[in-house]
Amino acid sequence: MPDPNAPSGQADSPVQLIEPKRHGDARGWFSESYSERDFAARGIDIRFVQDNHSLSKPAFTLRGLHFQTPPHGQDKLVRCIRGRILDVAVDIRAGSPTYGKWVAVELSAENGRQLLVPIGFAHAFLTLEDDCEVVYKTSDFYAPDCDGGLRWDDPAIGIDWPLPAGTAPELSAKDAVLPLLADFVSPFAYDGRPLAPLD
Template sequence: MPHPVQLIQPRRFGDSRGWFTEVYSKPAFATLGIDCCFIQDNHSLSVPKYTLRGLHFQTPPRGQDKLVRCIRGAIFDVAVDLRKGSPTYGQWVGAELSAENGHQLFIPIGFAHGFVTLQDNCEVTYKCSDTYAPDSDGGVRWDDPSVGIDWPMPAGTAPELSAKDAVQPLLANFDSPFLYDGRPLAPLA
């Protein structure tokens, strides 16, 4: 049974001109146990280093699977388990995604997602399995001590946050509508 959150490392084919990579193929992703249908692509630019976006999710019936990649600069991308009954509830995994390494993170429904930029002028694109639905929009505090994400920022650094992200609730105040599917969160390969 595949892990719910997966680090995808697309192969790059290079020559004197540069390189080519296939970032998404429905049949290839199906072999990884990822069979969602992506219907929306998002693209963000974060100008200052240590801009933090998250931790975000959409609740049922408008939950979103996400496939995230950094196409300019570098980010530390995080997923937090929000599935009620999960033995890994409230735990997180993270990975560096960069234009240089080409890695992607698949984050299924039932996980909060967020990232912090590690360089100035980072661009991030991500595919979503549903469109944005304001009535289903939710979040958890980026610095929730019960989650304890080890954001790679120098001690004492205050990240750039949106007004919304600065006041997200703590995980303890969230009644999760997401159900555990039998796949515990595992370290990323």
């Protein structure tokens, strides 16, 4: 889905949409969901050390906005293997001209797309149907002391969540009380690459 909030005009965005090829025949299809060599050819030089897998049973479950702070920041490679989600990344790098801006894309078992969410971006997703399963790789291990997050509905960020009128998302108790961007002092450095649209 196009993101009207996203900045425009940049080709080298740190957040990247990955679309692995599927090779199909009468039996179904085969796809390489991750290849270190192919990622390196795209300029993505990340060593992943942990795989995570979540099941969200009700539609409109929202997880996020999450990140880990240094020294245990996490790059994430996210895909949906059952159902459909809206996956979101928010720029939280100090000094970035796109600080607080976001991009979003629908990931589904059907489309096979993946989103690379690098260190310095908060990540969240909203399930668009029941029984969604999401898997993602991370470049560092879970570190509770570095666990951080921001409010999903922060008006300063203004994410356009596709929630039906009158529907509140299913949230964890922790996510419901995360701080606002205005109260966050970013420990992430800007690397010179502003956030750009995904499509």
